[in-house]
Amino acid sequence: MHANPMRAAAALLALALCGCAPIEPWVKPYERERLADPIMQSQRDALAARHQEHVRVVREGARGATGVQGGGCGCN
Amino acid sequence: MVATDVKRAGRFARVRRWLSSLRGGRGALVAVRAAQLLGGAMAATSAGAVALPEDRAEAMAHLYDGGGTKASGPAVLVRKSVNDQLALSASYYVDMVSNASIDVVTTASPYHEKREAYDLGLDYVVRDSLMTLTLGNSKEPDYIADTWGADISHDVFGGMTTVSLGFTHGSDRVGKKDIGFFDTAHHWQYRLGVTQILTPRWLASVNTEVVSDDGFLGSPYRVARVFGAAVPERNPRTRTSRAVKFRVIGDVGDRDIVHADYRYFWDTWEIRSHTVETGYSRYFGNAWLADSFVRFNSQHKASFYSDNATSETTYVSRNRQLGTYTDVSVGASLSYTFAQVPGVYDAKVHAGYEFVHYNYKDFTDIRTGSLYSYNASVLQLYLTANF
Amino acid sequence: MTPATPRTSPLRRLACALLLGAAAGLAQAAIAPQQKAPDFTLRSMDGRNMRLAELRGRVVLVNFWATWCGPCRQEMPQLSKLYDRYRGAGLVLLGVNVDDDVRRAADVAGKLAVTFPVLLDTDKQVSKLYELNSMPSTLIIDRDGRIRFIHLGYRDGYEAAYERQIRDLLKE
Numbered sequence: 001m002h003a004n005p006m007r008a009a010a011a012l013l014a015l016a017l018c019g020c021a022p023i024e025p026w027v028k029p030y031e032r033e034r035l036a037d038p039i040m041q042s043q044r045d046a047l048a049a050r051h052q053e054h055v056r057v058v059r060e061g062a063r064g065a066t067g068v069q070g071g072g073c074g075c076n
Numbered sequence: 077m078v079a080t081d082v083k084r085a086g087r088f089a090r091v092r093r094w095l096s097s098l099r100g101g102r103g104a105l106v107a108v109r110a111a112q113l114l115g116g117a118m119a120a121t122s123a124g125a126v127a128l129p130e131d132r133a134e135a136m137a138h139l140y141d142g143g144g145t146k147a148s149g150p151a152v153l154v155r156k157s158v159n160d161q162l163a164l165s166a167s168y169y170v171d172m173v174s175n176a177s178i179d180v181v182t183t184a185s186p187y188h189e190k191r192e193a194y195d196l197g198l199d200y201v202v203r204d205s206l207m208t209l210t211l212g213n214s215k216e217p218d219y220i221a222d223t224w225g226a227d228i229s230h231d232v233f234g235g236m237t238t239v240s241l242g243f244t245h246g247s248d249r250v251g252k253k254d255i256g257f258f259d260t261a262h263h264w265q266y267r268l269g270v271t272q273i274l275t276p277r278w279l280a281s282v283n284t285e286v287v288s289d290d291g292f293l294g295s296p297y298r299v300a301r302v303f304g305a306a307v308p309e310r311n312p313r314t315r316t317s318r319a320v321k322f323r324v325i326g327d328v329g330d331r332d333i334v335h336a337d338y339r340y341f342w343d344t345w346e347i348r349s350h351t352v353e354t355g356y357s358r359y360f361g362n363a364w365l366a367d368s369f370v371r372f373n374s375q376h377k378a379s380f381y382s383d384n385a386t387s388e389t390t391y392v393s394r395n396r397q398l399g400t401y402t403d404v405s406v407g408a409s410l411s412y413t414f415a416q417v418p419g420v421y422d423a424k425v426h427a428g429y430e431f432v433h434y435n436y437k438d439f440t441d442i443r444t445g446s447l448y449s450y451n452a453s454v455l456q457l458y459l460t461a462n463f
Numbered sequence: 464m465t466p467a468t469p470r471t472s473p474l475r476r477l478a479c480a481l482l483l484g485a486a487a488g489l490a491q492a493a494i495a496p497q498q499k500a501p502d503f504t505l506r507s508m509d510g511r512n513m514r515l516a517e518l519r520g521r522v523v524l525v526n527f528w529a530t531w532c533g534p535c536r537q538e539m540p541q542l543s544k545l546y547d548r549y550r551g552a553g554l555v556l557l558g559v560n561v562d563d564d565v566r567r568a569a570d571v572a573g574k575l576a577v578t579f580p581v582l583l584d585t586d587k588q589v590s591k592l593y594e595l596n597s598m599p600s601t602l603i604i605d606r607d608g609r610i611r612f613i614h615l616g617y618r619d620g621y622e623a624a625y626e627r628q629i630r631d632l633l634k635e
Contacts, residue, residue: 161619
């Protein structure tokens, strides 16, 4: 059976990640209190984030990678 | 220009075809295998690290006012969990636009329009993964957009790292007043993001997104200028764009945080943009939270953009959104919690304001002959409740 | 675990890699069933000190929780029910809270109507001692002071498993 390139890449990725297994998570779950605070989230309020992103996409040529999911409206 | 565009589109078509072959069972198999790959390889002993989004209700009034365009309206969102693994959400958004912008005023007459958008979402948690499905519909008299999307977010490495993948497909019907719907447009968005816990106080994330468009990608109302004369604009029928965004956020004092991000964007229309944003947020007392930010965006024009073209080209556009310009914005928002039981429920009221200044380097105001610039205000007033 | 030979298909190599990763992950957990539960002394919310070693002879359920952890808050009422049902039979239930802010912990414990003692591990010493890998973590310790069951995280229905295991240990 010929190795499908996607499968080979996946296997390599697993092996590579496996090589990192000895590194332990250095921030323990009980030390994550500050990180769990909503102030640390980049988008706390879905509607406000969507609206802000919508205004920017309409007014600018650039779009994407902001973490706001959602389709377009094609507003012209 | 046309040849390279088609080649790039061709290369991308192969990926698109592979991804669209992932329908039904086969797609689910690949998603599960991808999740297993990312999760199993680290074999984190933490369980149930990914949580379902909280039950939530939001109601907002929004306003954009700038350059002669005013868009305002209400929006609502509700999310409710069915059990500890499944949550459903629905939202409704209205934009009432009255447009007397420079394009409209110099080439046509002001108009009013209403756009309504409905979105439905489903969130499903399975061990360390959160899967989200979304459906959306946006409708205005001359434009209908239907979208569906799927996202998966997975915690690995003891919950220190979250990897997310997402895909959205949009299918639009493009119309023009007096003519009706005459064309279509399709969009494919592919997202990949990694968020990494650096220390008990600092997080970093990288997000990339590829957006591919096909079909009628301009505006049937907008005109371009060639040799001083107005002609309908001609946009390419395909576009592929890529963006990468780096973000860092950290808890710096007792009750305040700082964030900074940078995004680089580039596409097959030769638009390049750099966006930098930095912000500071702070709690005051038990009930107040203040956010502030400064954002700077700089864009280099599309290859076929021209304020006044001096040659005949296949594509030409005078859409200032595709030109060379910079915009700077400053924003602040305040939130007041008027009812809460920590960890059980809370209700808040928020007000946010953003001031934006747009400065165009290659778009002139034909009424005055000088380069165009204008200011805009964005206002958001809303209530939220977590329960 | 012998690694796969280079001749095997990529899929088999992938499976081996996953197993290696899983083995490595498991090897990191130092708190394992049948081990003696490390002793600790913590102050409870009502001011008394409690020491684990003094509870020898009783069945003890230790639950590590925090106010900022959603599944922890969901679990609390279930633990209260278990405590009320089995305290007469000799069950001791200790909720070890790891919040930085004690007032917040007291606030949430009150609102969730917690009936069992809440111990305060503000400096995270006991959490470190038990090498917790997840929030919440629930450990069930038998009458000899040995850890018999470990539950990482919380999902609807876990409390049924806790109940079964408590009943088995109470019979011993």
